[in-house]
Amino acid sequence: PMRTPKSLKIAETQARFIAVDWESLGYNITRCHTFNVTICYSYQRAATNQSSRLSLANQSGRASGCLEMDPKAPRHVVGDLPPNTNVSLKMILTNPEGRKESDETIIQTQEDVPGPVPGEFVRATPSEDKITLQWKEPLEPNGVITQYEISYSGVQSFDPSVVLLRPPLLVSLPWNSSVHSFTQLQPGTTYQFQIRASTSKGFGLPSTLNVTTNISAPTLEEYEGSEASLNETASTITVLLKPAQAKGAPVSAYQIVVRELSPHRARREAGVAGECFREPVSFQNAASTGLPFYFAAELPPRNLQEPMAFTVGDNKTYQGFWNAPLAPRKNYNIYFQAVSRVEKESKTQCLKLAFKGATEEPEVVPDPAKQTDQVVKIAGISSAVLVFIVLVLLAFLLLKKRRSYYSYSYYLKLAKKRKDAIGTTRQEMTHMVNSMDRSYAEQNTLHAEEPLSVGFMDTHTFSNRLPNEPLVPTAVLDENHTAAAAENSRLLDIPRYHCEGTESPYQTGQLHPAIRVADLLQHINLMKTSDSYGFKEEYESFFEGQSASWDAAKKEQNRTKNRYGNIIAYDHSRVILQPMEDDPSSDYINANYIDVSGDAASSSIGERIWLYRDGYQRPSHYIATQGPVHETVYDFWRMIWQEQSACIVMVTNLVEVGRATSAPAQRLQSVIMSQILQQGDQVKCYKYWPDDAEVYGDFKVTFVEVEPLAEYVVRTFTLERRGFNEVREVKQFHFTGWPDHGVPYHATGLLSFIRRVKISNPPTAGPIVVHCSAGAGRTGCYIVIDIMLDMAEREGVVDIYNCVKALRSRRINMVQTEEQYIFIHDAILEACLCGETAIPVCEFKAAYYDMIRIDSQSNSSHLKDEFQTLNSVTPQPQPEDCSIALLPRNHEKNRFMDNLPPDRCLPFLITIDGESSNYINAALMDSYRQPAAFIVTQHPLPNTVKDFWRLVYDYGCTSIVMLNEIDLAQVKLNITSTFHKISIFTDTNFSCTIHVS
Structure with missing residues (x-):
């Protein structure tokens, strides 16, 4: 051709095509009767998060092509173009001698109605009376989105009394909306939502979604005063039952639950409403498993359409539940529950109806003819009792004198380096081992040998004790236990802060006083073998369930932040995060400060720093929290930064199979059998740390190093925050040897783990963050053991019961099982008997020669004594x-x-x-x-x-x-x-x- 064609003329522009025209092409331009006209186009879609996902001509989103045109055609159209897009056009004139191209012409196609919002981009979160919808922009916006329109109406309900919405209600929302909550909805009702977007060309096709609100628990009518209790006998109590009001679903059943109260908790619980009982337990199952409650009856709704009287303990069976007679000498709470069940959802509302107290035995009038015989019998029994008391007192005095010669030496191995105390140490070691041997060999005679070596209730409690109630054994506090602690301090090779005049951080009660370290072995053996009051009874005396308000955790926006719905944070002790500017509700995390210190104070900065190294005297030394879920990883690192924590203690695995995995064989075989067991795996914690570096919101966490050991792993990270010129080091201590159900077979690995954390935590650091899966069971065990080891070292006593009690006042159900409670005792005992046996390599030679040196007084060596201790504390396989x-x-x-x-x-x-x-x-x-x-x-x-x-x-x-x-x-x-x-x-x-x- 002679020259380049002039620019194209745009004849018409629509959303999906462009009509073009060009100048007349005469021979003076084409220079040939044979020529071709080609229109080439290219375009790039507008950059949006959604539209970039479309697959165009290539991964960059650019498309191009060329169309052969008929020069004689009346209309020339470039079609199949996307709306609202800049299109580049140019004309190419070709003849056998060559080709010429016109300049590019850029034109934008018009907008079109948007495409539908994809169903996978719409997420609904229902509650009982609210549904929250979240959505994203359509994949094909086809222009600038100007607004969204959502219509909704009720289509069906589980509750026949609900009036469905007709016609649909409309809600118009601005273009930048992506979430909206629909309130004042009916429980148990299915609503149909239709959402569509609009551009300047109008609304596109709607997306339809059906969402059902959660059912609500039935509403039980409140009782005034003692209205619920109608009549009471020695073995029954008659109560008034009132029908419940259904909310979202009909009432499926009414249940009467009986909860037995321990004698020393009856007065305290008499006016306290209990939690609802979700799982039905028959009287027989409760008796065999040791549960304190059982279902006495279940009534169908048709049997309770009007208020009616019901007798608890009438010895009848209701829907398979035996309404057993009540024991006259026991205390009970009677609960009334209404249950609604729909498909897989169940809601229960409960109410404490009445309290039935123990009934005293009827007074027996003596027969005058037999009074003489009774007087003789009483006189004989009284004489025998007096003689027995005298013998017992003599035995007690002898025992006290004998026991003054020895006590347990805490962290015994460290005494080897004190040459002036070697003789005393060996003598105490020998007595301790002999005592252990007697305890294991004569467990059945503990009561007979030392009836007064364990404590007794205070006078008031003892005098009011019922004849059939068990005597609660507790240790007698030694008035000189401070001196005993000082003696133990001299055995240690590490510096010790002497706390004369410093009180225990929490008060020990008369019922459960602190126990001397010297008496710990005997106390544990007695609690394990007692037929009347042992670990089972002591653990059951703890308050179970919610003991404080948790309103923040129950807020709708915080529900997804809780791994388990029943293990959430109390308001009074929860960690309150600094809220983010755009989210006032972002201050919640499922975590609690653990503080058993009371008013810990000291006279100088130096003393305060030492005090604060101990968990049992440092305020808020721990934070107990759940294993993070995906939604709370950012919040977790916010907490670490805000609280200036340097150590994270993780006492769970990410995924567990619900069986004991602490032993070497089980850990190895769990890897071998992982494919087989995959279906039973349970995610216990989301992996909240990176393998390299990762950004969580405005935090950057960088992996530094890892130190894998047999029973735990130490990971080191650096933590940075955008806008702060500071890099912090955070260490994660991950204990891998604790099974989800059960406890470690030996406490040795956990004790080593605790010591490693203690020496790694800087004195000026914030709280140690401890978590398992729920943040209650294993987390509580770790904290109690750490606190009690500090207390044993500082004061020569341990107070496990009151420590657990204090922890439960800060976070629900800390130390979740009786097995864990016993394990705490065994772990502390092992620490007190065996101590820290690790020896620095540079000191091994000198330590070894000290250990094999024969003592002239005992004719034994420390090595032999230590080996004898090892044999004594190691249980023989059964x-x-x-x-x-x-x-x-x-x-x-x-x-x-x-x-x-x-x-x-x-x-x-x-x-x-x-x-x-x-x-x-x-x-x-x-x-x-x-x-x-x-x-x-x-x-x-x-x-x-x-x-x-x-x-x-x-x-x-x-x-x-x-x-x-x-x-x-x-x-x-x-x-x-x-x-x-x-x-x-x-x-x-x-x-x-x-x-x-």
């Missing part, structure tokens, strides 16, 4: 612990029947070999850094050689250490094929490389 090894089919696989592996440590064989079992006499052992790093086994028997090599193969062993001599002439190796290489080392300096076939 038959039930080695049940697999004791199976008849496995007897011939054991070289010695008194040396069997416990079930929890067994490495089960995986490779199948005919009819042989998966058992081998072996046990998995931890190393310092790696769980299940060793397999300890007997020398193979002739019939277990195959099993031995199966074990080597299944667990990928590359080294075998043999510590017994062997006759090499009798060794025969059959080598047929090789697929694994093993190195063998023996104590006879024999080494060889063999191939296992």
Whole structure:
């Protein structure tokens, strides 16, 4: 062509096409009768978060193309264009001699009605009377969104009394809206929502969503005064039942629940309304499991359409629940519940109807004819009692004199470096071990030997005790326990702050006073063997459930921030975050300050710093919180920054399978069987830390290093905040050896873990943040043990009961099970008996020579005494612990029947070999850094050689250490094929490389 065509002329512009025209093309321009006209176009979509997801011609969102045009056609159209988009057009004139291009012409297509909001972009959050909708802009806005319109109406309800909305209600919202709450809705009702967007061209197609509000619990009518209690006998109480008002769903059932109260809690609980009872428990199941409540009756709604009287304890059965007679000498609370059930949802409303107190035995009028005999009997009994009291007092005086010669030495190993105290230490150690041996061997005679070595109730409580009530054993406080603590302090090799005149941070009551460290072993043995009052009864005396308000946690906007609906933060002790400017409700996190210090004060800055290193005297030394959920990760790091915390203690795994995993074998096999157990896994905590670096809101968390050990992992991070010129170091201590259900088999690893955290936390740092999954059970155990170890070291006493009680006043149900409560005692006892046995490498030589030196007075060494302690505190395996090894089919696989592996440590064989079992006499052992790093086994028997090599193969062993001599002439190796290489080392300096076939 002679020249470049002139710019295109735009004839018409619409939303999805452009009509073009051009100048007349004569021969003077084309220079040829044969020529072609091509229109080329290209465009880039407007940048929006949603539209960028569209797949265009390529990943960048740009599309282009060329269209051959008929020069003689009356209309030339470029179609299939997106609305509201800048399109670049140019004309190309081509003949056999070459081509010429026109200048680019840029034109914007018109807007169009928007596309629908995709259903996956609409999320509904229902409550009982409100539904909150969240949405995003349509994938195809086709212009500038000017507004949204939402219509809604009720379509059906579980409650037939609900009047449905007809016609639909309309709500118009501005263009920048993405969330809206619809209030004053009816419970248990399904609403249909239609949402659509609009541009200047009008509204697009709507998206439809049906959402059902949650049902509400039925409303029970309140009672005035004692209106509910109609009549009472020794074994029954008649109460007035009133029908409930349904809200969102019909009443499904009425339930009468009986809760037995412990004698010393009856007066306190008489006027306190209890929580609702969700799971039905029959009288028989409650009796067998030890639960304090049971369902006495369940009534269908048709039986309670008008107020009626009902007798609790009438010995009848209602809907499968036995209404058992009440025990005359016990105290009960009677509860009335109304339940509504719809599909998978259930709501319960409960009310405490009445309190039934214990009934005194009727007075017996003596027979005058028998009075003489009674007087004689009373005189004889009185004489015997007096003689018994005299003997008991003498025994007590002798015992007190004898026990003054020794007491437990706290952290005994550290005494080795005090040469002037070595003799005293060994003497105390010998007495302590002898005492332990007597305790384990004569547990059944504890009551007879030392009836007064445990405490007694105060005079008022004792004099009013019913004849059949158990006597609560508690330890007698030694008036000189401060001196005893000072004596223990001299045994320690670390500096100690002496706190003469400093009171315990919380008051110990007469019913549960503090226990001397010297009496702890005897107290624990007594509580484990007592038939009247033991750990079970003591744990059940704790108040269960909510004991303070938690209004903030119950707010609708905070519900998703709680992992469990029943473990949430009390208002009075919750951690209040600094709210964000755009969200006034962002001050909530499911976390509580744990403070048992009272008014801890000191006279100088130096003393205050030392005091504050101890959890039991430092105000708010801990924060107990749940394992973060996805929605609260940012809030968690906000709390760490705000509270200036330097240590995070994590006492859960991210995912657990609901079985004990603390033993080496179970930890290793949980990895091997992970694919099989995947369906039963439970997410216990969201992974809130990065593997490299990650930004959470305005916080940047950077991974620095990790130190994996057998039972815990230490991770180090740096924490930065946008706008702050500060970089903080945060350490996470992750204890991996605690199962979700149950407790660790040994406390040794946890005690080492606690000591590591203690020495790593800077004195000026903020609270230690402790969490498990719910932030109650294992979290409570950790905090109680840490506090009590400080208290034992500082005062020579422990007060576990009142410490747990204090924790429960700060956060609900801290220390959740009786098993955990007993474990706390065992852990503190182990710490007091064994102490810190780690020795710095640079001091090992000197420490070793001190430990093997024979004391002239006791003719024993510290090493021997320590080994004797180890043997005494290590429980011997019971038959039930080695049940697999004791199976008849496995007897011939054991070289010695008194040396069997416990079930929890067994490495089960995986490779199948005919009819042989998966058992081998072996046990998995931890190393310092790696769980299940060793397999300890007997020398193979002739019939277990195959099993031995199966074990080597299944667990990928590359080294075998043999510590017994062997006759090499009798060794025969059959080598047929090789697929694994093993190195063998023996104590006879024999080494060889063999191939296992």
